[in-house]
Amino acid sequence: MSLLPFFEWCESTGVGEAIRNSLWLFPVIESFHLLALALIGGAILLVDLRLLGLAFRGRRVAELATEVQPWLVGGLLVMIATGILLFTSEAIKCYYNAAFWTKMTALFPAIVFAFTVRRKVAGADENRLRPLWLRVTALVSLSLWTVVGAAGRWIGFSG
Amino acid sequence: MSLLALCQWLEKTAWSIALHESLWVYPIVESVHVLTLCLFLGMAVMLDLRLLGLVLRRVAMSHVMGQLMPWMIAGFTLMVISGALLFYAIPVRTYLNIFFRIKVVLLILAGLNAWIFQRTVYRRVAEWDLDPIAPKWARRASVASLAIWSMIVVAGRMIAYNWFDSPDLH
Numbered sequence: 201m202s203l204l205p206f207f208e209w210c211e212s213t214g215v216g217e218a219i220r221n222s223l224w225l226f227p228v229i230e231s232f233h234l235l236a237l238a239l240i241g242g243a244i245l246l247v248d249l250r251l252l253g254l255a256f257r258g259r260r261v262a263e264l265a266t267e268v269q270p271w272l273v274g275g276l277l278v279m280i281a282t283g284i285l286l287f288t289s290e291a292i293k294c295y296y297n298a299a300f301w302t303k304m305t306a307l308f309p310a311i312v313f314a315f316t317v318r319r320k321v322a323g324a325d326e327n328r329l330r331p332l333w334l335r336v337t338a339l340v341s342l343s344l345w346t347v348v349g350a351a352g353r354w355i356g357f358s359g
Numbered sequence: 360m361s362l363l364a365l366c367q368w369l370e371k372t373a374w375s376i377a378l379h380e381s382l383w384v385y386p387i388v389e390s391v392h393v394l395t396l397c398l399f400l401g402m403a404v405m406l407d408l409r410l411l412g413l414v415l416r417r418v419a420m421s422h423v424m425g426q427l428m429p430w431m432i433a434g435f436t437l438m439v440i441s442g443a444l445l446f447y448a449i450p451v452r453t454y455l456n457i458f459f460r461i462k463v464v465l466l467i468l469a470g471l472n473a474w475i476f477q478r479t480v481y482r483r484v485a486e487w488d489l490d491p492i493a494p495k496w497a498r499r500a501s502v503a504s505l506a507i508w509s510m511i512v513v514a515g516r517m518i519a520y521n522w523f524d525s526p527d528l529h
Contacts, residue, residue, distance in 0.1 A: 227520055231513040234396065238512070241397020242405045245430070255426045259418065267415050271408070346394065353390045 207291040216288035226289060233282040237349065239275035243268040244314075244345055247322055251338035253331070261334070265322035276311070299354035306351060310344035366450035378448040385448055392441040399434025400508055402427045410501035412492030419488045424481075452524065458517035465514060469507045476500040 210216060219225045247265050249255040256264055287294060294300040321337045369375055378385055408414040409423045446453050453459050480496040487494050
């Protein structure tokens with residue numbers, strides 16, 4: 201089954217149309233998308249850098265992860281809400297855009313990984329985990345999110 | 360030589376034209392500029408939230424500062440280099456762009472805010488290092504920082520739109 205009819209429907213919604221027809225709405229929503237990016241980036245980097253042993257070595261990973269979790273979740277919610285709005289305004293362009301599909305393909309595992317494996321590793325007793333696994337977790341997390349971010353920026357360059 | 364003349368000269372240099380017309384390099388520099396937001400601004404936001412007592416309340420302020428500062432400096436350096444390259448690729452239009460000018464003014468304000476914070480209330484950090492919420496003037500600097508940097512991101516994003524460009528440019 202093709203997803204094209206769904207994308208066409210998204211673009212035809214009143215919301216999509218309103219954003220498309222407004223001079224200001226798209227850039228303003230995009231700005232909030234970027235501000236949330238900074239927030240998510242900070243929350244993820246803080247923990248990943250700790251997992252890599254590059255910052256906050258004296259603190260427990262579990263403590264740092266718990267502290268930044270609400271900001272990560274909040275940032276993600278803003279990100280998804282603004283992302284959906286941007287998407288509806290140009291859904292058909294996205295359908296034919298390789299960067300969009302790359303982003304979505306990386307986004308799904310990135311979110312799942314953040315709330316399953318990474319959360320488990322960050323919350324675990326560090327003495328019982330080999331340091332290698334902490335580093336691997338951080339590298340997987342950073343790689344996935346970098347693809348999401350870079351591909352996201354690339355949606356604007358192509359098509 | 361006026362700034363505009365300088366930009367007009369810059370625009371005619373071979374590297375500026377090459378960067379402007381490149382299929383890959385310009386988008387890559389642009390992506391680096393955007394993704395470095397996570398490193399520089401993400402860490403700055405964490406620092407500001409710590410001052411407000413909204414994250415890492417049990418970690419000493421000086422420790423948070425010491426741990427985040429190297430990453431912020433690295434992020435800021437990348438931001439400035441990639442930003443300078445983006446300007447170099449499109450000098451005249453950028454120079455005349457109202458949002459670029461607003462962004463420059465805001466950057467100066469952000470720098471001043473950070474400098475004042477470091478020279479005044481942060482000098483006495485030993486007195487409030489372990490307080491979960493920083494003193495009033497530190498919180499004010501934090502709110503100012505969050506507000507100014509948010510406006511910088513918005514202004515930066517707007518540079519790409521040509522609503523107020525001089526008609527001579529097109």
